[in-house]
Amino acid sequence: MSQRGGGGGGGGGGGRRGRGRGRGRGGGDYNYPREPPTGAEAPYAQRGGGRGGGRGRGGDGEGAGPQPPPHGAYQARRPHAAADAPSSSSSSSAAAAEALGEEVRRLAIREEAPGAPAAAAAKQEEAAAAVPVARPPASSRAVKYTPRPGFGTVGTRCVVRANHFLVQVADADLCHYDVAISPESKSIAINRAIISELVRLHRPSLLGGRIPAYDGKKSLYTAGALPFDVKDFAIKLAGEREKEYKVTIRFAGRADLHHLQQFLDGQQRDMPQETIQVLDVVLRETPSTKYVTALRSFFSPTFGQRSDIGEGLECWRGYYQSVRPTQMGLSLNIDICATSFYRAIPIVDFVGENLKLSYNARPLSDRDVVKIKKALRGIRVEATHRRDKCIRYRISGVTSVPMNQLMFPVDEQGTMISVVQYFREQYRYSLKYIHWPCLQAGNDKRPIYLPMEVCKIVEGQRYAKKLNERQVANILRATCQRPQQREQSILEMAAFNDYKNDKYAKEFGMTIADQLVSVDARVLPPPTLKYHESGRERSCNPAVGQWNMINKKMVNGGTIQSWTCLNLSRVPPVMCIDFAQVNPRPSVEIQFANPNRLEAALADVQKKSMGRLQLLIVILPETRVIKRVCETELESCRNAACQGMLSGGITSSISKIQVGGRNTVLEDALRSRLPYITDRPTIIFGADVTHPPPGEDSSASIAAVVASMDWPEVTKYRGLVSAQEHRQETIQDLYSLHQVPDRELLIAFHKATNRKPDRIIFYRDGVSEGQFGEVLLREVDAIRKVVLSCLDGTCVLDIC
Template sequence: MEISSSLPPIIINSDQASRRDYAITTRAGLGRTGSRIELSSNHFNVSVRQPDVVFYQYTVSITTEDGKDVEGKGIGRKLIDQLYKTYSSDLDGKRLAYDGEKTLYTVGPLPQKDFDFQVILEGSFSKRDSVVFDGGSPSGTCKRSKRSFLPRSYKVQIQFSTKIPFKSTLDTQRRVDTPDKNAHDPLRVLDTVLRQQAAERGCLLVRQAFFHNDKNSVEVGEGVVGIRGFHSTFRPTHGGLSLNIDVSTTMILKPGPVIEFLKANQNVKLPRHIDWNKARKMLKNLRVKASHRNMEFKIIGLSEKPCNQQLFSMKIKDGERAGETKEITVYEYFKQTYTDPTESAYFPCLDVGKPNRPNYLPLEFCSLVSLQRYTKALSGWQRASLVEKSRQKPLERIKTLNDAMGTYRYDENPFLAGCGISIEKQMTLVEGRVLNPPMLKFGNNEDFLPRNGRWNFNNKILLEPRAIKDWAVVNFSFPCDISRLSRELISCGMRKGIEIDRPFALVEEDYQYRKAGAVERVEKMIAKMQSKFPVDPPFFVLCVLPERKNSDIYGPWKKVCLTEAGINTQCICPTKINDQYLTNVLLKINSKLGGINSLLGIEYSCNIPLINKIPTLILGMDVSHGSPGRASVPSIAAVVGSKCWPNISRYRAAVRTQSPKLEMIDSLFQPVEDTEKEDNGIMNELFLEFYQTSNKRKPKQIIIFRDGVSESQFNQVLNIEVDQIIKAYQRLGETDVPKFTVIVAQKNHHTKLFQARGHENVPAGTVVDTKIVHPTNYDFYMCAHAGIIGTSRPAHYHVLLNEIGFSPDDLQNIIHCLSYVNQRSTTATSIVAPVRYAHLAAAQFAQFNKFEGISEDERVPDLPRLDKKVASNMFFC
C-alpha cells in the first residue's frame, strides 16, 4: 500500500499497535578507531574503606509550640544544628546529614526509631521593630513592635523511614546484567552531605551547586552580578565511585543600597527617573537589611504615596494625650525617631509588612542583602557580557578545580569520614581517542578534509546552489545602503556558484512607523511590499532588521512570511559587509531554498554503513520551555526528520505547543477521533515527507536523537515517545515495526576533558568511552568541535536502544559525521545537526507568538501552521 498526502489516514485501535516495553541497553563494547590521546577529567576518584556501611533515613517534622508546621530550609538547618548540640548524647553522638526539609540520614541506626525533641533557639524574635499600620479598622492603629530576644521553642519529631545500604552503589560498578534500581539512593545521601557542608559555610545553594561572594564576581549590567561557585556531586563510573566537581556560575542581584540598585536596573542616572511601576515588580519578594535596626525584611510592595505624604496612625506616649492616636507621615516619624530621610522623602516607601498590615521603611534606610538569586532571563547583551567575563581557559579551570579540592577538604567531613570515604586530590587520568574528520564534498567535485573541525568556502562553490530570482530587500530602518548590500550579495553569490538576479524591489520602511509596535511595523511593511508586487509575492525576501540581537520585529515578520504569505526569508543586521559575512548569509539562504552547501564524502557516494542500503529516518527531538520567570508559558516541541534518503544532511521540521514544563512530546501521534483539526501529529508529517522524497520508500530503520532529558526520564523516552512513533507508523498501513536506535544527547552536564599534556582544549573529534562513563549503561563523551574560547564542553551521548545493531565504532563515527552536516556552519558543531536543527526550529516558533501564561484548566493555544510553499524547507537554518 502506498502512502500519499491525499490518502485518508488509516485508523487503527491503540490495541492494534503492539506496545513494546523497552529496557535501556547496556554497553556493547568499546570503540577502537582513532588515535590515542592522554586526557584528564574533573572527576576525582573516591575510595571506600567501609563498603558495608548502611545509611539510615529518617523523616523530620518541625512544628511550633502551638502545633503549626514550620517550613523553610534556613530555620530547619538552624534547628537541627541546635538539636545536635543539645541532644548529641541521646543520638549516640552520630553525625546527621540533613537536607534542610524533611529528611535526614545517619551512618548506622540511632538508638531508637522515634524521637520527640524540644529545641530552643536563642535570639529569635516574634515581631520586628518597625512602623506598622494596621489597616484592619477604619481609623487604624499603630502597633509599635518591641524587639523580643526571648528564646523560642520548637517541637522536632524524628521517625525512622528506611535503610540504604552503601553496597548497592558499589555493586553496580561490577554488575552489568542486573543493575540495582536503588543504586542512586546512597549517592543522594552523600550529595546531601555536600550541600549541608556548603550551607554551614553560608553559601547560596542551587541544586548540587553552591555559591559565595568572592573577588571573581562579574557585573553584567542592570544590577545583576554573576558569581562563581562549584557544582559537586558523587557519581558511579566505570572506574569506580568519583566526585565530579565543576566551576558553575549563577546570577544574583547586586547587594547594596536599594536606590543604587534601581538606578542600575533601569539604566538611569538620577533617582527621580526611576519607573516605580517597574521597581514594584522587580523588588517584590526581595530581602533587605534596614540600617536603623540592623534587621532583615522581605519586600511585599511599595507605598502608594511618597515617604513625606504616606500617613499612618501611632499612639502618643507622653503628655496630656498619652494613649491617643495621631496621624503622622513616615518621613516625620523617622526624622523624629532616627534621622532625616532626605534622599528618599519624595519616593515611595518599601512595604515589608503583610498584605493587610503594611509596614513602611524609607528607601535610603534599606540595602539588598547578598546572595539573592536573579531568576529572570538575561538579555542578549547580558549573556554576551557574562560569557566574555566568566570564560576560563583549560589551564585556569584546572587550577581553579584543584584549588577547590584543597580548600574545601571534602573527605575531612565527619559524616564522610564515618563512611570510610577518602578522595584523591588529583584529577582522574583517562585515555581518549581522536576520530579522523570526515571528507567533505563541495561543488566542481572538490573534496576537502577539515582541520581541527573547521573549514571555509574561500575559493569554493556550493555543491547544489539554488538560483535566487523574484526577490526583494526590505529594510526596517537600519542605517544601511541596501543598494550596495544587494550588489555585494550578488557578487559574492556569483563567486560561490549562486545565480542571483537583481532584486525586483528595495523597500524602505516609512519614517512615521519607526516608533510603532513591532506587529504594526510588520503589517505596514507587508502592505508596502504588496503594492510593489500586486499579483504574486516575491519568492524570497532579504529582511534588514533594526537591531542585531533580539529584535522585536523578528518574530512577527517570520510568522507572517512563513505561515501566511509562504515567503522564504532571511533576516540580517549587517554591521560589517564583507565576503565572510555575505558567505555565511548565503549558506543559510541556499539551505532554505532547498540547495545543498556541502555533503559528507560517504554521503555523496552513498556509502554510509547500515544506512545506505536500508531506508533510514533520522530524527532530532527537542522541547523548549518558557524562560526563567515564565514557567506557565506553553512549551514548544520540535522534531526534525531527515528526507531524500540516503542523504543525512537534509531535514524537515514539525513543531507543536504542549503543556508548560511537559518534557515528553505528546503530539507525535494524534488519533484522528481525538482532534477537531486535521492534525495527525508530528510523525505523520515527517513520515510523509520521507516517503515523498525517498523514491516512495518507507523507513525501515529510525535513529532518534533526543535532547534535553535527564537520566530519570530515559525510560519515558523509550516507552512513551517510541510507542507514539510506532503508532503513527502503523496508522499509515504498516504492520511491521521499524528497528530503532535511540540516543539521548546531553550538553547540560558537568564533565570536562583536558589534555594531560598541553594547555589547549582537546582536539576536535575527541571521544571517551572508558573510566569516567557509566558503569553499566551505554554512554560516551564526544567533543566533535574545536574549542576556541574558554574550555570545551563535550556532548554526553547515552545509547538507550540499538536494535539496528551499530557497533561502537560505527555509532561513534555516524554521530561524529552528523556534527559536520549543519548547513549553516563551517565548523563541526558540539551536538549533532538534527538536535541543533530541532532546537533552532523550536526557538523560531517561540518568537511567533508571545504566549502568556496559562492556568491548568486552560487549553494550550495552537501554533500557526507553515504555508505549504515553505513547510518542507529548512526554514530554521
Template sequence: MDSHEAKRLPPPPPVVPPNLVPELEPTKKTTLLPMARRGFGSNGERIHLLTNHFRVNFNNAKGHFFQYSVTITNENGSPMEAKGIYRKILEKVQETYRGHLRSKYFAYDGDKTLFTTGALPKNTMEFEVVLENTPSSRNNTGSSSRNETNDADRKRLRRPNRSKKFKVEINYAAKIPMQALANAIQGMKTDNLQDATRVLDVILRQNSARKGCLLVRQSFFHNDPPNILPIGEGVFVARGFHTSFKTTQRGLSLNIDTSATMIVKPGPVVDFLLANQNVKDPKDLDWNKAKRALKNLRVKVIPSNREYKITGLSEERCKDQVFIHNLKNEKGEVYGVETTVYKYFTEFRHVELKYSGDCPCINVGHKPARPTYIPIEHCELVSLQRYTKSLSSSQKACLAETSRQRPPQRMASLTTALEKSNYSADPVLQETGVSIGSNFIQVGGRVLPAPRLRVGNGVEIQPRKGPTVAMWVVVNFSAQCDTNRLVSELIRSGKMKGIEVEDPYKVVFKEEPRFRDAPANIRVEKMFEQMKSELKEKKPLFILCILAEKKNSPVYGPWKRKNLIEHGIVTQCIVPPKDLKDQYITNVLLKINAKLGGLNSMLAMERSQAMRVTQVPTFIAGMDVSHGSPGTDVPSIAAVVGSRKWPLISKYRACVRTQSPKREMIDNLFNRVTNENGEVVDEGIFRELLEDFYFSSGKREPENIIIFRDGVSDSQFNQVLNIELDQMKKACKFVRDNWNPRFTVIIAQKNQHTKFFQANSNDNVPPGTIVDRRICHPHNNDFYLCAHAGMIGTTRPTHYHVLYDEIRFSADHLQELVHSLSYVYQRSTTAMSVVAPICYAHSAAAQMRTAMKFEDMSFSETASIHDGITRSGEPPVPSMPKLNSAVASSMFFC
C-alpha cells in the same frame, strides 16, 4: 510533490466509524529499560587523557544509612515559614542533644530529610531548641493593627533581634545498605545505589552550606570577591563548583567542575535598580520594571538588620502612601491615626529620608491585605541572591568572557576547589567511611578522523548546490547601514561561493521615521503596506531584513510571524557590522542558501553506500523542548526536525507544537482524532514528518528510524522509551498496521560536567575525541564525544546515551554516524558540539517562541483565549499556528 499536498503515507488505513476505532494501546505493555552496552569502539588514533573525576574509596560495606523525616515548627506548633534557618536549627539540635543522639552526625538536606550512619536511639525523637539573635517576624513599620508607642519603636531599633524557641521532630523513614556503594566501587550491579549516592551528595552540600555558600542544586558558590564579577546592569556572575558522584566502569568517582550562576548586586536597593535600568537618578526609574526585578528578593532593613522577602512595591510614592498607625491614649485605649509612610518615619521615628519620598516603598508584607511598607533607602539587598531573569545580549557576551577558562586554568581551579573543600576532615563523611582521591583519573580516548566533505572544488567552503536568489528585496528597520555596499558584497561573494545572487527587485524599503516609535507589530504592518504599494501584485521570494538592534529587536518576532505564518516568505534578519568582512558575508550567504533549499556542504557518504543509513531508507529525527524563563508560566514548545530527500542526511524539515508549561515529554508525537468528515486521522508531529520523508525520498518508507533526543536527564530515560518512543511506534502502526521500521533512540546531554584534558598541554583535546571506557556507565551503552574544536575555553564533550537499538549498530558504526552528523550543520563550516538534528530542533523551537511572543503572556491568559490539546485535568494551551505551506518544508530555522 510537497508533503502538504498529501494527507498521509499510502496505503491509507480504512475509514472506521469513531465508535469502531480499534484501540491501539495494548492491555499489557512491557516497560522498556535502557539497553546494555554491546561492545566498545576501536576506530581512531589512541590518546591519553585526564578527566575531572576523582576516585572514591569506601571501607564500611556492612553498615546502613538511616533516613529520617524532619518536621520543624514554631514553639506554639504553627508551621515554619522561613526555611533559611532550618540548617541552624538542626545544628543546634545536634549540639544541644549530642549525648541523646549517641554522638551521631547528621547529613541534612536543609528541608525535610536527614541521614545518619547507623540508627538513632529511637525511631521518633522530639527536641526543643532556642536560637539566639533570630530575626523577628514582626513587621518593621506601622500597619492597621499596630499597637505601639514611639518609645517601643525606638526600643525595637536598639534591640532588633531576639531569642526564639523551635520544636523539632525526627521520624524514622527507611534504611539504605552501604553495600550498594561497595558494589558500585567493584563495578557490580546493585540495588539502592541511587539512594546511597544521594546521601553522599547531601553530605557534600551540607559541607558547602556550613561554609556560607549559595547552593544551587549540586553547585555551590562562595561569597568570594575574586570569583564574583560584574556582567552589567546590576548583575554579577558568581563562579563556583559543581560536585556529583558518578558510577563508572572503574567504580565510584566524584565529578567536580566549575559552575556559574547569576546574582544581583548586593547593597542598597536603589543602586541595583539604577544599574539594572542604566539610569543615574531614581526619578528616572521605570517602577514597573523595578517591581518585576525585585520580586522575591531578600532585603536587610537598616538599621534593624532584619531580613525580609520583597513581595512588591507600594501603589503610591512614599510621601503619599497612607496607612492606619495605631496609638494609645493616656487611658490605654487604642485609636488609629491615618498617616503616610514618609511622615511615620520622619516624624514618629525621627529617621531622615533623602530621596525615598518620591519613590514607591518596598512591600515586605506576607499577605496582600496586610502590606508592610519600608522606605527604599532603608533596604539593602543581601548577598548571594540569584538573578533568574533573562540576560541581555551584552550580559551574555560578558558572561561568556568571564566564565571562559583554558584547560590548564580549569584544572588548577578544580584542584584548588578540592583542597579548599577539605572533604577528608568532614566528620559526616568520615563516619561513612568514604574518602576521595586528589588526582584526576586517567582515561584512554580515541580521535576519530573528520568525515570527508564534498564542498565544491575542495579548496574552500563552497555550496554544493546553490539556488538562484531571485525576486528578492531588502527592508531596513531604522538601521544605520550602507545597503548598496551590502547588496554588492552579497552579489560578489555569492559569485565566488557558487550562489547566483541577482540584483534585488527593490534595493531597499526603508522604514518611515514617523513609525519608529510605534509598537513593533504596527511597524511590521506598515512595512508590508509599503512593499505592497510598490510591488503591486508581485510577491518577493526572499527578503533580507536589516534590524537596528542585535538579538533583542522588538521587531524580530512580529516580522518572523508575518512572513512564516501569513505570507510564506523566506527571510533573513541581520544586524550588519560597520566593517563588512568577507567572513560575515559568507556566514549570511550560508544561511540564505540553506533556507532557499541549497546545500552548503554534504558528506561524501551521502551519495555513496558507505554507511548503513545510506544503504537502506533511513529517517533521522532531532527532538527538543523549549521552556519559558524561570518563574514564568508560559507554554513549552516542542520541536521535532526530520530528515528528507534520502539518502541525504543534511536536509531537514521542522514541526513545532505547544504543550503544557515545564512539561519535558512531547505530547503530540501521535494524536489520533476524528476530523470534520468523520475520518479517524493522526494529526501528530511524527506522521507529518514521515509524510515529508516519504514524498521527498521517491515514495520510500523508511526502514530505519534514528531518534536524537535533547534536554532530558538520566531520571527521564524511561519516560522517553515508554512515552515518546511508544507514541512514534503508534504513529507508524496507524499509517500501516504491518509496517515495523527499526528504531534507534539516542539521548544527547550537552549540559553535563565531565571534561577531558591532555596532560602537560595547554591545548584542548583534538576534535573527534571519543571516550567510551573507564568513566562511562558500567552497564548501559554510552560514550562522550568532543566533535568540535574548542578554540577559546575548555571543550565540553556531549554525552550520548544509546537507550534503544533495533537497528543493531556496532559501536564503531554508531559512533561514526554521530560524529558525521556533527558536520552537516548548514550554518557552520566546521563541526558542531552536538549532532545537527538537535541543533535544528533547538533553533526551530527558539525561533517560533520569539515569533509567537508566548513570553509576554501568562499561562492563565493564553488559556482563556485559545483552544489547545492538553493532558487530562490541565487548562488548555494556546495552539501553535501552522506555517505557511510555501515555507513549511524549508529550513527556515537555519
C-alpha cells in the same frame, strides 16, 4: 597534558550492530549554552569540559559482545544482615527494569503476515490512541539497558585527565529516615537550621552519637541505625520569637551498598540511584552550610575575585559537585562554574545602573517603574536609616505613586501622613528622591513602604532571570580558562574542600582521592565536507571543529522569490535600502517600525505578503522575542538579524538561513559509506524542549522536532515548533489528535525521497536522569503509534 574530554559515565547500552553510548563530564573547555543563559546556574554556569566519553560506536561485531572488565576502584563488603534484602524501591526498580526490556524489544515494527486483515491494524491504532494522556502509555515499561558490546578502535589513541576523583566507601549500614517539620517551611536554609539545632541538642543522647546527613527537605541519612524507629522533637531556633517547630523523624528503609557494588562490577544493570543519592548528600552536607547553594553547585565570594557584569549584577565563582558511577568505580565529579548575583549596593545605585540614568534625582516614567518593579521583586533589602538595628525586608512591589504623594495611616483614628513627612518627623531624615516611588514589602493588607534611598541589597542573592547579551559576554570574559588553568582550578578547589578531614565523609566511611583520574581516549578523524564543484575549494577537512566559506560555494543554493526587511532598530534607513539593492528587489516594501509595536508590525508584513513570504529579515537590538512570535504564531520568519551583526557577524547568520538548499554534504554519504544510514532508507529525528527562565511561572515551554528530508546525504532538515504546558518536558504533540509533527515529517520524507524509511534514529536532548525513563516510554510509544498510523505497518522498521 590536559585535553578536553574525560571519562564520565560508564558507557551506556550498545544497540544493534554494536553501537554504544557513554556519557560523563570531562575536564576541558567551557560547555556553552544553546540559548542566552540565565542567572540560574543550571542553564549556563560553565561546567566545562563537555561530556567525556561521548557517544560513539562500540565494537564491530553484531549483537552484544563481552562486558568490559571493571576497574576495581570501589571496595565495599556486603552490608549487615539487616540490609541484605533489597529495599522496596530497589526491588520495584529491578522489576520495572526487566519489564522495559520487553517493551524496547517489541518496538521494532515488523511487516504483517500476508492476508492479515487491515482492520486489525486500524483497531490496534484506535485502541492505542484511546489511552488517556494523564496515564503512562499502554506499552510503558521500565528501562533495561543492553550491555556495551565492546570498545571502538577508530582514531588516534591518547590519555586524558578527567575532572573525576575516585571514591572508596567502607562497609556501612546506610539508613534512610523521613523528616517532617511542622509548621512546614519552604526554605531549605530554615530546614537546615532546624535540623542542625536538633543535632546539636540531641546527638549525644537521643541520636546515639550519630552525625546525620540531611538533604534540606524530607530525607535524613545515618551510617548506622538510630536508637528509635520514630520520634518527635520540639526545636526552637535562636531569634525566633514564640515559634516552635515540631520535627518528626521516622525510619524509612536502608540503602544497600551491595547493590551498588554489583552495579559497578557489571553484575546488575539497574543503577541503585537511592544509594548514590545518599553518598551525594553526605558530601554536600558541609558546603551546604558554608556556601550559597544553587542546584548541585556552590558559590562564595571567597572562591575568587568578583566581576561586575553590568546593571547591578556581578559574577561569583563556584564549583559543581556530584557523586557518579563510572567504569572505573564510584567517583566525585567536580567542575568550576560561575553565575550571577545581585551586587550589595544601595537601591538608588541599582536603579541608576538599570535605567542608565545620567542623574539619579529625575522623576521615573511609568515604563521605568515597570522595569524596576520587575527587577526588584522578590529580592531582600536591609534598611539603613536606623543605626540602632538592621531590619531586612523582602520586596513585593513598587508603589504606583511617588513618595511625596504616598499617604498612609499612623494611628487607629486613621490619621494620614506622607512618607516624606513621616521620615522627617520620626527619624529626622530628609529624603532626596521624593519624586521616586517607594519599595513595598509586607502584604496588601499591611503594606510596608520603604524609600529607595534608605535600602541596600542584601549580599549573596542569586540572580535567577535571563541575562542580556552584554551580561553574558561579560561573565564569559571573566570566567574563560584554558584547559590547563581549569584543571589547576579544579585541583585547588578539591584541596580547599579538604574531603579527607570532612566529618561527614569520615562518619560514612568515604575516602576521596586527591588526583584527577586518567582515561584512555581516541581523537576521531574529522569528516570530509563536500562543496560545489565550481568553487576553488571543492572539499574541506575541518580543523578543531572549525572552517570557513572562503573559496567555497554551497552545494545547492536556495532560491528566494518573496522577501522583505523590517527595521525595528536605530540603524539608518539608508543602510537597509543599500542592503536591499545588492539582492533582488523585495516583494514587500521595506518597513520601519517602533519595537514596542512588534507583533502589529509583523502582522502587517504578513498581511501585505498575502502569506507568501519566504524570508523576513528583521533588524532589531534583541532577537529572542521576534523569533518566538514568528516561529510560533506567524510561521513566516526564517532568521532574525541583530543590529550588532550588520557590521561583521551577519555572514555566519546568512549561511544558516533555511530556504531549501544545502550548504555542504558529507563526502562519505556521497560514497555510500555512512554506517547505519546508507544501507537502508533512514530518517534522523532531533527533538528538544526549551523552558522559560526561572521566575517565569506561566510562560509556555517550546517543543521543537526536526527530521532529515534527504537520503542518503541526510543534510536537509525540516522542523516543526509548538508551544506546550509550562515546564512540561515530555513533548505533548508528538502524537495527538490536533498536531502530529512526527507524522508530518515522515510523510514529508516519503514525498521528498519517494521511499518509506526502514530505520528511525531519534536524538532527544535536554532530559534529566530523573525524567529520562518517563520521557523515553511516553515518546517512544508515541513514535510507535505514528509509525503505525502513517506507514500502515507495511515496512520493517528499527527505532534507534
